[in-house]
Amino acid sequence: MTGEGASTRWLDGQELDAWLQVARILSWVPAELDARLLREDGITHFEYEVLASLSESADRRLRMSVLAGLANGSLSRLSHVVRRLEQRGWVTRERCPDDRRATYAVLTDDGYAKVVATAPGYVEHVRSLTIDPLDREQIVLLAQIGQRLNDAAGRGGLAGLAGEGRAASTGAADPTD
Amino acid sequence: MTGEGASTRWLDGQELDAWLQVARILSWVPAELDARLLREDGITHFEYEVLASLSESADRRLRMSVLAGLANGSLSRLSHVVRRLEQRGWVTRERCPDDRRATYAVLTDDGYAKVVATAPGYVEHVRSLTIDPLDREQIVLLAQIGQRLNDAAGRGGLAGLAGEGRAASTGAADPTD
Numbered sequence: 001m002t003g004e005g006a007s008t009r010w011l012d013g014q015e016l017d018a019w020l021q022v023a024r025i026l027s028w029v030p031a032e033l034d035a036r037l038l039r040e041d042g043i044t045h046f047e048y049e050v051l052a053s054l055s056e057s058a059d060r061r062l063r064m065s066v067l068a069g070l071a072n073g074s075l076s077r078l079s080h081v082v083r084r085l086e087q088r089g090w091v092t093r094e095r096c097p098d099d100r101r102a103t104y105a106v107l108t109d110d111g112y113a114k115v116v117a118t119a120p121g122y123v124e125h126v127r128s129l130t131i132d133p134l135d136r137e138q139i140v141l142l143a144q145i146g147q148r149l150n151d152a153a154g155r156g157g158l159a160g161l162a163g164e165g166r167a168a169s170t171g172a173a174d175p176t177d
Numbered sequence: 178m179t180g181e182g183a184s185t186r187w188l189d190g191q192e193l194d195a196w197l198q199v200a201r202i203l204s205w206v207p208a209e210l211d212a213r214l215l216r217e218d219g220i221t222h223f224e225y226e227v228l229a230s231l232s233e234s235a236d237r238r239l240r241m242s243v244l245a246g247l248a249n250g251s252l253s254r255l256s257h258v259v260r261r262l263e264q265r266g267w268v269t270r271e272r273c274p275d276d277r278r279a280t281y282a283v284l285t286d287d288g289y290a291k292v293v294a295t296a297p298g299y300v301e302h303v304r305s306l307t308i309d310p311l312d313r314e315q316i317v318l319l320a321q322i323g324q325r326l327n328d329a330a331g332r333g334g335l336a337g338l339a340g341e342g343r344a345a346s347t348g349a350a351d352p353t354d
Contacts, residue, residue, distance in 0.1 A: 008297040015308050018316045021323025026207050028249050120185040131192050133329035138322050139195045145315050146198025152310035
């Protein structure tokens, strides 16, 4: 890399270690989550995230533009997925009576039942892949490091949405409260 | 979730924090890396990983079965990608003279030039997304936490392959040494 990369800030040994571990995780965790959900529950990880977010929102509905945060702001990717969820009877779309430009995705009773049936196995899987191997201190540090990276990239706000939207499908809260 | 999930080990607050931050990272980092590489260099992140791994292997070649580690062991996914790289003149495939069942992927001179041209911008991007926002202590902790998760999932060995294969395209080593 001499010459061409003379001004490049190459990674030092510790930085390279961190990046290679992260790159590994990126390469298999999403694939594992998708594979298990598809095999056991017939839905992708992203479809589950959409259903779970709706399941814990007020009136089990969210504006499409807010839900698009789950798809990194891509309304077209979200629309495609919501259309598939509509065809399976789990979601409907409704115009907002107060604002005709706003569309809501609304979870049906069947959709809610799908989340309730899927959540326990999903949480066990998430836990086995990303939580159980760590001690308590590492869990707290991982949250801090992750937040730092998400915030630096301007993605911090979306974690908030996911947190609100998924507390009861991955956490101890009871969604029927 | 009462009833159905009575025996489920739901995530507590700290575990949920950690998972939601990780889930956010999984949702945007791979997409960002792909988007920039496609825009600036016309290749996907996975294609770059294949080329970079070859660039720093002995004789710039690796057995397809070893390279498949990058694709979580999927030889069919790897074959598909290597075929595309062959069409662009960056890789050739060769039978091993000693073992007819073994096939090698071999980086061409054009493929090596592609890695050299792509690496500086790629490393800057990786650094800005995953390294620069962290202090030195967090970088070291992230490597440890990542390794724990990869090892627990039996993916630790593959990080070794990636490390060997990518030292010079993300690190300070000079591949022409």
